[in-house]
Amino acid sequence: MTDGHDHVLTVEHLEVEFDTYGGTVHAVRDVSFGLRRGRTLAIVGESGCGKSVTVQALMGLIPMPPGRVTRGSAKLGDTELLGLPERELNRIRGNRIGMIFQDPMSSLNPTMRIGDQIVETLRVHRGMSIREGLREAVTLLDRVRIPEASQRARQYPFEFSGGMLQRVMIAVALACSPEVLIADEPTTALDVTIQAQILEIMQALQREEGMSIILITHDLGVVARMADDVAVMYAGQIVETGSVDDIFHRGGHPYTIGLRRATPSNDPERKQTLEPIEGSPPDLFHPPVGCGYFARCPHAMRLCETNMPEAFELARSPEGVLHSARCWLQHAAAPRTAAVNQRRSVSS
Amino acid sequence: MWTYTLRRLIQGVITVWFIATATFAAMHMVPGDPLGSDRATTEAIRANLEARYGLDKPVFPDQYLIFLGNMARGDFGISFTQQNRNVNDIIREAFPISAQLGILAVLFAAAGGVLFGALTALYRNRLPDVVIMFLVILGISIPSFVFAALGQLGVVRLNNLVGQSVLPVAGWGTLQHMLLPALVLGLGTMAFLTRLMRSSMLEVVNTDYVRTARAKGVPPLRIFWRHQLRNAVLPVITVLGPAIAAITTGGFVVELVFAIPGLGRTFVEAVQQLDYTLIMGTTVFYGAFLVLMVILVDLIYGWVDPRVRLS
Numbered sequence: 339m340t341d342g343h344d345h346v347l348t349v350e351h352l353e354v355e356f357d358t359y360g361g362t363v364h365a366v367r368d369v370s371f372g373l374r375r376g377r378t379l380a381i382v383g384e385s386g387c388g389k390s391v392t393v394q395a396l397m398g399l400i401p402m403p404p405g406r407v408t409r410g411s412a413k414l415g416d417t418e419l420l421g422l423p424e425r426e427l428n429r430i431r432g433n434r435i436g437m438i439f440q441d442p443m444s445s446l447n448p449t450m451r452i453g454d455q456i457v458e459t460l461r462v463h464r465g466m467s468i469r470e471g472l473r474e475a476v477t478l479l480d481r482v483r484i485p486e487a488s489q490r491a492r493q494y495p496f497e498f499s500g501g502m503l504q505r506v507m508i509a510v511a512l513a514c515s516p517e518v519l520i521a522d523e524p525t526t527a528l529d530v531t532i533q534a535q536i537l538e539i540m541q542a543l544q545r546e547e548g549m550s551i552i553l554i555t556h557d558l559g560v561v562a563r564m565a566d567d568v569a570v571m572y573a574g575q576i577v578e579t580g581s582v583d584d585i586f587h588r589g590g591h592p593y594t595i596g597l598r599r600a601t602p603s604n605d606p607e608r609k610q611t612l613e614p615i616e617g618s619p620p621d622l623f624h625p626p627v628g629c630g631y632f633a634r635c636p637h638a639m640r641l642c643e644t645n646m647p648e649a650f651e652l653a654r655s656p657e658g659v660l661h662s663a664r665c666w667l668q669h670a671a672a673p674r675t676a677a678v679n680q681r682r683s684v685s686s
Numbered sequence: 687m688w689t690y691t692l693r694r695l696i697q698g699v700i701t702v703w704f705i706a707t708a709t710f711a712a713m714h715m716v717p718g719d720p721l722g723s724d725r726a727t728t729e730a731i732r733a734n735l736e737a738r739y740g741l742d743k744p745v746f747p748d749q750y751l752i753f754l755g756n757m758a759r760g761d762f763g764i765s766f767t768q769q770n771r772n773v774n775d776i777i778r779e780a781f782p783i784s785a786q787l788g789i790l791a792v793l794f795a796a797a798g799g800v801l802f803g804a805l806t807a808l809y810r811n812r813l814p815d816v817v818i819m820f821l822v823i824l825g826i827s828i829p830s831f832v833f834a835a836l837g838q839l840g841v842v843r844l845n846n847l848v849g850q851s852v853l854p855v856a857g858w859g860t861l862q863h864m865l866l867p868a869l870v871l872g873l874g875t876m877a878f879l880t881r882l883m884r885s886s887m888l889e890v891v892n893t894d895y896v897r898t899a900r901a902k903g904v905p906p907l908r909i910f911w912r913h914q915l916r917n918a919v920l921p922v923i924t925v926l927g928p929a930i931a932a933i934t935t936g937g938f939v940v941e942l943v944f945a946i947p948g949l950g951r952t953f954v955e956a957v958q959q960l961d962y963t964l965i966m967g968t969t970v971f972y973g974a975f976l977v978l979m980v981i982l983v984d985l986i987y988g989w990v991d992p993r994v995r996l997s
Contacts, residue, residue, distance in 0.1 A: 447913050
């Protein structure tokens with residue numbers, strides 16, 4: 339997706355490994371994507387597919403050792419993030435990139451007042467005094483729609499509900515008006531009504547601030563609601579990427595299609611039975627030579643087992659977002675199937 | 687907070703009452719009596735003394751009630767073995783010495799434990815961790831009198847080397863007298879606290895909120911002080927109460943080796959001589975002290991951890 343667009347963040351050929359007692363885990367294998375300015379990119383995939391590791395690598399949050407980034411680049415504007423010394427990285431984290439996490443209950447320091455935790459970001463990056471910072475913190479709490487913000491700022495995390503804490507996390511992440519907000523499964527730990535509120539707040543703030551969002555989730559409902567662009571991850575790779583419409587309606591990778599079929603729906607028109615994807619993801623201690631989805635793919639061919647498919651370009655959306663899929667079915671010589679949207683331009 | 691404090695104090699008083707009752711019962715079940723036969727006493731003198739101390743009355747309820755009444759007024763009675771001495775006076779004289787020694791030892795233990803524990807956690811599985819954890823095993827398993835003797839030997843060598851007395855080998859009076867015994871006394875607790883602090887710190891290092899702090903761009907030193915240390919120190923504070931009591935009361939061996947006229951020594955001598963009033967007085971006093979320390983530490987804990995304070 340590195341094309342003519344105005345990208346805030348560009349990641350290329352990122353590879354991350356972890357040394358464990360069982361051997362080396364190849365958690366992220368050659369991941370590239372671009373984040374368009376002011377837009378939301380959703381990274382979708384099941385547990386353990388490397389979504390979180392990818393963004394944590396960008397933020398320098400992977401514990402090293404045992405983790406290490408073996409290859410790749412991640413550019414925020416002109417700044418290369420990977421391999422940046424801790425001191426300089428600390429000038430970017432919380433300042434130019436904000437991050438919120440999955441479990442708001444454990445993501446805030448239990449012995450520090452809510453206000454102070456917001457003030458800390460402002461003090462570190464803006465050099466504000468405590469008094470100034472607190473005033474700013476109350477404004478921020480107001481903006482994430484926490485009622486009675488000035489009283490709440492003096493309270494501790496255990497006096498808040500999960501949804502309220504996630505709002506606080508958003509306030510912390512947005513304190514310095516970052517260009518990029520990384521939200522690592524921000525609604526997974528919350529119940530559905532609270533989820534909707536959090537997503538709404540994120541959208542409203544994105545409109546006001548014009549920031550770009552990387553949203554990590556395994557909930558396709560959240561993707562449909564929030565995302566402009568989508569990257570589908572499987573076994574440490576991005577298997578398909580494109581605009582949200584391309585991914586939902588013109589899926590070009592059997593895994594994407596499988597995910598869609600495995601999503602429950604309350605639409606009476608649609609078939610009610612869920613179709614789970616049989617099997618489990620490959621062992622990333624010994625990543626497969628060929629396509630990672632080979633073992634579970636209903637369309638697998640002999641070639642898929644031993645040959646890694648490249649990312650075939652399918653089309654461009656009206657906005658110019660490239661739609662590509664890492665699947666041999668997209669090769670010009672591949673057999674036709676009705677289930678997968680295949681590019682037909684080259685051969686026919 | 688105030689109701690919490692009040693409730694804890696009332697609980698404390700009840701605990702002390704239990705301790706007093708148990709001590710009283712135990713003392714009267716022990717065979718032998720302080721006015722025993724090896725002293726030259728006639729029947730008349732014996733009867734007089736018994737009347738004086740109230741020993742001619744039935745143990746329960748009369749003696750028990752007298753004992754409780756005196757205790758409530760803070761009067762521990764007269765020593766059976768030391769001439770013309772009140773138990774209160776003995777405690778008043780000896781306890782400050784034990785307390786000074788104990789406080790210094792606790793400071794050594796707490797500061798060392800927290801510092802070394804945090805250090806080992808941050809340098810996990812690297813050289814500082816391995817070395818300190820080895821010393822910790824030594825500190826826990828070697829009894830204090832060995833350290834006391836070794837310490838004295840070391841001081842003697844040091845004084846010989848320098849050619850003048852840098853540190854006194856034993857005795858009591860100045861701060862120099864306190865240093866070595868306090869260190870020896872605190873060593874075991876320091877080792878124990880180091881282990882506790884290490885495991886607690888290791889837990890905190892991997893928490894989500896430390897990750898959040900890093901994602902906020904907070905510099906490492908500030909993360910250590912504001913996010914890691916404060917949360918890791920909570921379990922250490924919990925055990926500090928009993929540790930303070932154990933150190934101040936457990937100083938008997940150290941007091942003996944260093945010839946320190948503290949309460950621990952007085953207490954053990956009283957037991958050997960069956961000095962009823964002195965044993966009961968010191969036991970109840972120690973008990974009350976322990977209870978007070980535990981309450982105090984719980985209140986401090988509430989101050990450090992808002993979750994306890996506010997609920």
